[in-house]
Amino acid sequence: VCHSIPDAMGIALRTPLGTVIHTGDFRLDNDPTIGEPTDFGRMAEIAADGVFLLMADSTYAENEGYSGSDREVAQTLHDIIGNAEGRVLVASFASQIARIQMVADAAEAHGRRLAIVGRSMVNNLKISRDLGHLKIKDETLISARDALGLPDHRVIYMNTGAQGEPQSALARMATGTHNDVDIREDDTVIISATPIPGNETSVNNLINNLVEQGAHVVTHNTRNVHVHGHAAREELRVIHNLLQPRHFVPIHGEYRMLRAHVDLAIEHGVHQDDAFLLQDGDVLRLTEDTAEVVEKIPAGHVFIHGHGVWDERGNVIVERRLLARDGFVTVILGRDSNGKVVGRPKIVSSGFVHFLEADTLFKDAIDELTAVLDQESGKSLQWNEVEATVKKTVARFFSQRTRRRPTIIPVAFDV
Template sequence: MLKLIPLGGLGEIGLNMMVVEYGDTIFIVDAGLMFPEAYMLGVDYVIPDMDYLRQNRGRVSGVVLTHAHEDHIGALPYLLREINVPVFGTPFTLGIVRHKLEEHELLSTAALHEVLPREHLKIGPFEIEFIRVNHSIVDGVGLAIRTPVGMLVHTGDFKMSHTTMEGMLTDVNRFAQCGEEGVLVLLSDSTNVEKEGHTASSHEIGAELARIIQAARGRIIVALFASNIARIQQIINITARLGRKIVFNGRSIEVSVSIARQLGYLSIPEGMEIDIDDLSRYPDDEIIMVTTGSQGEPMSALARMSAGTHKQIKIHDQDTVILSSKFIPGNEKAIGNIINNLYRHGANVVYEKISNIHVSGHAFREELKMMLNLTKPKFFMPVHGEYRHLVLHCRLAGEVGIPEEHQILAQDGQIIELDDNGFQIRDSICAGRVLIDGKGVGDVGRSVLKERRLLSEEGLVVVNMAFDEETGIVVYGPDIVSRGFVFETETGYLLQDAQCVVLEIVEDITPDVPNRVERMRQRIQSALRQYFFFTIGRRPVILPFLVEI
C-alpha cells in the first residue's frame, strides 16, 4: 500500500508538508511554514511537527519542493538541521533555498539537486516527474509520481491562466498525458475553491498597469511580492517602453531579482537599472521604483515611505504608488493604514480594491475542474486548504464525476493507505504545530501563550514584601508596582489603596498561624483580584513576592 501522511496544509492555508511512503522509502513533498495566528503572541512563525520523520529518520530519502514560497520551503532549514536529506527542486526554487540555507548556516552541508520540468528523478520505488505549473512565482511545478500501485499527481500551487512569461505556462499537455496513462490519485490545490469562474488573465493586469503608469506624471512606486518575477518583468517591459529608469528597493526584492537574473528568468535592458543612491540625479518622471511591503509589513520599504522615515524616499504629490498584490486577510488594517498615510503625503494610490492590478496565483473553480478532467483520477484528495476548502473541493470533484466513495477528505496527521482497490484513513500520528519564537523551537506552548495573553490584556501587578523569619514582622514593603495595567499618574490612588488591602491581610494573619506566608500569598492574590475588578473592572496578573529573611 502507498501511504500519504499530511504533516501540514490539510487544515490550514500554509504549512504545506506531505509524507509519501512505500515500503521502506519515505520522501517529502514541500516543507512549508505558516505565519502565526493572532492568538500566538510573540511567535515568529509556525512549522509542522516533524516527529514522524524523526522517528523514521533512516527511511527518509529526500525532499521534493514544488516552488519557493515560504509556505512550501520555510520549514526546510528546521528539517535539514535534524535530518540532512537530499533536496530536489527547479533552478529558481533552489536559488531561493540556497539563500535561505546560507542565512541558517546550513548551505555547506546541504545536498541540492536541480531538476527541470519534464525531467524525472528516482527515489527508491518512486519515479518523480516535474510538470511545469503557472503560479505567482516562477519555476513552480506539480509532480507526477509513479509508484508501485499507480500514479499520484500532486498539483503543487497552480492556476491555468493562459498568459504569462514565456515558458511559464501550466503544462496542460503533460497533465493530459498523465490522465491518458491513468492516474490513481490526484492531490490538488484547494486555496481558491470558494471562487467561481477562473483567475483573471495576467495579460489584462499588465495592460491595466501600463495604463496607470503611462498616465502618471511623476514618480511611480510599485509594491509587490518579491518572488512575483513575472509581474516584475511586466513592469520592466513597461519601463522600457516609457524610457524610464528602474530602481529595486527592499532586501527580499533585491535577492529575488538577482537570482532570477542570474538564471535568465528576468531580463533588464542595459542601463535601465539605477541605484537608489543615484535617484537624485534623475527627475521624478523618469523613475519607476519596485519595492516590498505590499502586505503592510511594519519594517518594509513601503511602510517606511508612508511613515516618512525612509532614508532616500520622501513621498509627495505627483507620486503614484501602486500596490500590485492581494490584501491577505489579517493584513487589511495594516495595508489600509499605509494607503491612508500615502494619501496624506499627497500621493495617488492605486490598489486591488479600486483597480484591476492583481490576480491570484491559485486556480478558481473552473480551473480546478479542468485539472480534474485533464488527469481523470480514480481517487481525489484535496490539499492546501482549511477544512471548509477541502470539503468544498471534494464536492466540486463530485460535480465532475468523482464518486463520494473515491473522495479522500483527510486532515493533518492522518495516515491514508491507498492502492488500486481503495483507500482507508487510519489513526492519526501526532501532527501538531511547532511554534518558533526567536531561537526557540517548540518551547512556546499553550501555557506560555496563555500567560502572554493574560499579560497582554490587563497587564501585571507585582507585590513585594519581606518578613523577619523569626518574628514575622514586615521588614520591607508592601511595595506595589504595575506594568501595562493603569497609567499610574492618573490612577496612582489605586495602587496606594491596594497597599492598604495588603496590609489588612498581613495584620489579619498573626505570626503564629501555620504556613503564614503561603496563606498570605493566596489571600493577597484573591483580595487584589477582587479589589481591582470592583474598582476598575480589570483582572491583571498578580504576582506577590513574599520572602522571609
C-alpha cells in the first residue's frame, strides 16, 4: 500500500473462515514521490474468494474527498524555498522520507545546502540513503554547525519538531536552547505536517514562539505544504467497493473517526450487525455463523518508574494526580512515651503554597490544630485517632482558606 513512508504494506491472513485483511496506514496516491502506489490488482486478487473481515485505517474517515498527492507538496516547497530571501527551516516527521527528498531537490535547485537536524531524522537519513530510498548528493548535505558559516540565502535546515515536542530540534530552536541553531529575524519556517489530534496546543505554542522570534511561519493552513498519509472518504469507498467485506472493524483513529468509518462501511454494503466499533480491551469472536463482542480484558496505559509498574487504576497513579493537583503538606508532631502530643506542631509543604504566603498560613493552621488537640488532650486516644484528627482539622482549614485540598501527611517523632 501507499503511505507517507517507504515500504508500507497491509496484511492479508488466510484463515479457515476466510481472508482477513488489515490495511495498515494507507492512502491512494497513484504517483508517490517515493515507493509504489497502492496495488489494486493484488487487492482484487486477494479478495477474489471474498473477504471475511476487513480492518481498515480510519484516521481521516471524517474527511470527504481524497488525501492528495506528495507531488503537489513538492511544488509548493519548491516555490516557497525559491522565493525565500533568508534561511529556510522545514519541520516534518522524521519518518517522512519523501519529504526529505523534496527539500533536498529544492535545495539543489536553488543553490542551497541542506542541514539535517534532530537525531531521529539524521538516523533515518542515513538508513534511507543506504537502502536507496533517498538520492541526495553528498555535496548538498552539510552539518548544522558548518552551515553557520554560510550566507543565509544558501542554507536550508530540515528538522524534527512538527508536533511541538518540547525536546525536539525546532522547539529548542524556538526557545533559544538549541546548541547549533537559533531563530533569526526573517527566517522562513515551514511546518510540513498537520497536528496529530491532541497535539494542537503544543503546535500552537511552538508557532507563537517562532513568530515572537521574528520568523515567517508557513503551515498547512496557509499553503499546501503537507498531505497526510491516510485515506479520506473517497479512498475508503474505493477500498470497500473493491474488497466488499462480510465483517468490518475500523482501526487507527479517535472514536468519532471510527464511528464515521462504521457508517461509511454500512453505506457500502456491510450489515450493521457485522460492523464493530471496538474499544481497547474488547474481544471480538467470529465464527462461521456469528460475530459478537464476548468480553473485555484490562487494557490501557502502563506507567513505569524505576522498577515500579502500575496501571491507571492503581493507587499510585491516583495519588500522584492528587499530588500534582494540590501538592502535599506534612504535619510534624512531638509524641511522649504515653503517646500524647507535646509541644507545637510544625508544618512543611511541597507544591501547595507560595513561600511568601507560607509562614502566615501555616502559623494560623498550627494555631487551629493546637486548639483542637488541646481539647482532645483529656481523652484516651490511640495514635491512629490522633492522626485522623490532624488530617481532618488541617484539611478543613486549608480548604476554607485556599479552596484547595492538599494531601495531609502526619508524622510523629518521639521525645
